[in-house]
Amino acid sequence: MSKSYLKRSIETELERLAKLYPVVVVTGPRQSGKTTLCKKIFSNYHYANLEDIALREQILMSPKAFLSQHTQGILLDEAQLVPEIFSYIQVIVDEIPNAHFALTGSSNFTLIEQVTQSLAGRSATLSLLPLSLHEIENSTGISTNRLILNGGFPAIWAKGIPTQDHSRNYYNTYIERDVRQLLKVKDLLKFQLFIRLCAGRIGTEFNATALANEVGVSAHTIIEWFSILEASYILFRLPPFFRNLGKRLVKSPKFYFSDTGLACFLLNIDSEEHLETHPLRGALFENMVVLEFLKHRYNRGHFSNLYFYRDKSQREIDLVQEFGNELHAYEIKSAISFHKDFFKHLVYLKELLGNDLVSMQVIYDGEHNTHSKDFGVINFRNIKFK
Template identity: 65%
Template sequence: MSNAFIDRKLRSELIRLSQHYAVLVLTGPRQSGKTTLCKNLFSDYHYVNLEDISLREQIAASPKGFLKQYAKGVILDEVQRYPELFSYIQVVADEVRGSHFVLTGSSNFTLMEKVTQSLAGRAATLTLLPLSLAELGDHIKADTNTLLLNGGYPAVWAKNIPVLDASRNYYNTYIERDVRGLLNIKDLTKFQTFIRLCAGRTATELTASALSNEVGVSVPTINEWLSVLEASYILFRLPPFYRNVGKRLIKTPKLYFCDTGLVCFLLGIENEQQLAAHPLRGPIFENLVVLEFLKSRFNQGKLSNLFYYRDQSQREVDIVQEHADKLYAYEIKSAKAFHREFLKNLVYLKKLLGSNLVSTQVIYDGETDIDSPEYGMMNFRNAVHVS
């Protein structure tokens, strides 16, 4: 796969929507492959990288004239760097019949704010996360620890860049530069402590007050940092499932990262052997599986329909997925051998939710699959087909 273009599952949805909308907006983390995908898919479009300050200054001389010149097909990369351009895109999209703009950005907060204000009804928005297991091709057969350690950033798989180098560069270049800039952080040490503490809380309930005490900043500051990391596609929060089922349920979200390779880097895990013995290997494995479900939704152009269940008796089910009025529940285990104990909370949830819960599955690292609507089990590599 070295130096090769890795085709993305989102391609078909981008093609479909391009036939109906004048403006396509593709968001996602930096280095997740947005530019490569758009250039490959719209190879005849003019390409503009708005990270280039001098180019932004040139466009500023006549923004409308520039957009009209390339209105029939232009890719505007990192468009949130030039927020004033959105109003001109709206005008030109309305004036020029057959115009087509492809906008990419890695700051969801800034980008979507402008899209909502200026391009409502004219734009279709999609999200591209790092590579899913289904997009790895034969590499999906790699050892589980290798998959966890490498994560999904295309550079690691397509260019054979060592994952430690890729993660270090990503952290130094994008997280500390971009996120620190957005937050105007003066004490970098506290932010570094904060993000590493977040990595240590992967796949656990997130309590801002606990982080506040450990980092030494206020709860509002912790919440602001979390919001910006989420908007920058560094991490995401999985909401709890709390339909009125007559029980006292936990209503705190769980924390996950958008790439397990970054989690390993933040935890100081440098190789597969260290990961295999690490006390957080189970949560990192859970992060991978939950992330695969989220990628599957986004790659179909759909919003997340994922939750987790936990009550105050500490009964927990890792994924509860809603499809209209039907529910699907998944328990995630990093073990290679199946144990009936894995079914305990699924059996409880089935009794609680009754016929609304139509399928319960254990997703684990073992070899045996049992294809059964009730209490089946599957290897995590096969879970890419069920979400």
């Protein structure tokens, strides 16, 4: 299996923004397809890979002179590696109305910091995550376990690289190298334990103290490590839903991995058969579904509007989506058979929120799909995104 380019849902939004802003920025995890996407959309731009040390040194000798040669369009790959360049981009954009820049970066914290400081009002930013189910060719004919096990990195689906090989190399090259360098991690074994413990807690609330006790570091260190993994698009958080916006920021979020294939690798799940009987299969299925909602938002240039709900009695709704005053609630079940108990907490939430909760759906792995005025049961492959 080999296919040179997989069409991405984000293309339309990227092309639209490139007509409106002199600078467009595409962030996302390493190997999510940022460079391939931008090379296709901006095929007439000069390409500069800033991971090339010699090129970086050349640019730093005279940044403005280098950029001025390519004002008709330049694609700067991994732009955060040369933070000095952003102020020069600002100057050129202000001086030359028709200048165009496309930037990519895999360190959200570093890149966004530079963009907000130097390019505010001059740039638009999109986040590209690994492939969604819609972007995977013939995904309807692929087993659920294989979809979870493979994850969404394009190299697996376009080039046929075995998922275990890809995940191992991804972990060794990008997580251990990049993240450790960024954090200056001294004890590799403790960091390895931390990220594997995170994989074992997919879909649970983030508890820095509990993780600190197990890893043998301070809670402050755990928070720092988690923040870097989030900024590097390894993990993402799902905040709790409260009417009070302040509580959303204070209360502990749940967290998931940005790729289920990587999570499976960290859990030592190496086959569909192993995954089928694994105690975390339900959590990994939930992770995959929540990711689909997040990818849909990002691919259209929107921020996340996703939350989970849990009350003091531990009644929980896996996913709540907010559109102004309208709320949509989803229970996510890995079962292939439907049970009416799946609606139990949705009914409770409806009683609590009243007319603000306009739809309730159970998303599961079964084939039966049904809809009524308020309730729906749907296979995860048939989600109708809002």
